[in-house]
Amino acid sequence: MTRAVVFAYHDVGVRCLSVLIDAGVEIALVVTHQDAPGDLIWFDSVAELAARYAIPTITPDDPNTPEIVAQITALAPDFIFSFYYKLMIKTPLLAIPKQGALNLHGSLLPAYRGRVPVNWAIIHGETETGATLHYMTEKPDAGAIVEQTAVPILGDDTAGDVFRKVTCAAEITLHRALPALIAGTAAAKPQDLTQGGYFGGRRPEHGKIDWSLSANAIHNLIRAVAPPYPGAYTTLSGKPLRVLRSRMIDQKANNDAKSVFFCDNHGCYVHCSGGGTLQLLALEWDGKHINPAEYLAVFGNEALYLA
Structure with missing residues (x-):
């Protein structure tokens, strides 16, 4: 059986974790976030989904500590997946899984690398965005692309409207790519990092x-x-x-x-x-x-x- 450690949060985290569970992937550990006091929580809970399936869950302030690296190493996962997890996953963790570490990003990479890609795409008047499954490297959102799914941005769509579409696109992307990933036959295309660009968070x-x-x-x-x-x-x-x-x-x-x-x-x-x-x-x-x-x-x- 394929084993994974999953770093996840938000609606994308819930839907993509659901894809892995449905496919029979053994989830050895879920790493998620505690909801910050005072935050408006308008999205589903990864922690609640994990509890429903009795999946061990941790919520560290920093997932890259030697203790957590040792904990995940001992689990011997085939994959690490990151689905809208907010913190950087550094090289010691990325080196653990036998079949690679993959991230689900809310844009059509290499466009809109970095933070809040849906919001930035709307600000710049884009008519299309999507979801990209790619291998993680130390440089964020820069690894080779396994699969992408595009969605339209209509002229009056809000960020909430588009985020719901991207969540669906993320689920479709992972579901389509997962069989080849598990079989070890998934193709990956390097990104052209001269295209697109990085964007920061918004306040x-x-x-x-x-x-x-x-x-x-x-x-x-x-x-x-x-x-x-x-x-x-x-x-x-x-x-x-x-x-x-x-x-x-x-x-x-x-x-x-x-x-x-x-x-x-x-x-x-x-x-x-x-x-x-x-x-x-x-x-x-x-x-x-x-x-x-x-x-x-x-x-x-x-x-x-x-x-």
Whole structure:
């Protein structure tokens, strides 16, 4: 029987661990994360799935300690798999499995190597992304590719929408590649690392809207950080405004030096100084949801400028 040690977290971790269990792979150990206090947990639990199947589970702050390396060495796994595990798995661990260590990454490598690839792909207006199964090397997301599955990014998709597609693509990718991996016949294609690039993590403050940009660029930011992520934000009449959902109305030029915010009975809109018009479909003003009728009750038909 094929034996694996699995490093996993999040929905991708749950679905890919499920693929291994379904295929009859012996899971000798699951390494996952404790949910951080205060985090919004909107995804499924790898720890709960492992407990359901009585799989031993650990949640170390650092998986690369000599003690854990020794523990995993003693298990003599054929494979190590990493499915959306957040920490780097270093060379001593990567050298343990007899048939290799593989990672499932949420982009079509070599594009969008590094952190939060789904969010970055939307910010850059990509129309396609996917999931890639590749061998791990000391350099992250750089190893030879075993299998990929592409998914579309539609023009109004949020990061949550795309992440659900990527989760499905990850499951399909692993399921398709697993028989050849177990048999030792899987082909692997080296990456061309002159293509694509590395991207870092994102923080809530990166969701601040730059109203000098085009409506298209602002729309991409809004949907890339829409809930369950922290959301795009700005200030309206001296109070914080969170923009949770938008859609493009047009891409016409705008001669105003500033972006103009206004609402009517049909909705709330911004004529963007960088060109184009957005309809803002979901808003929080001063911590509360606000609809067009409520805006009109406060501001009337007054148009407000956004810096």
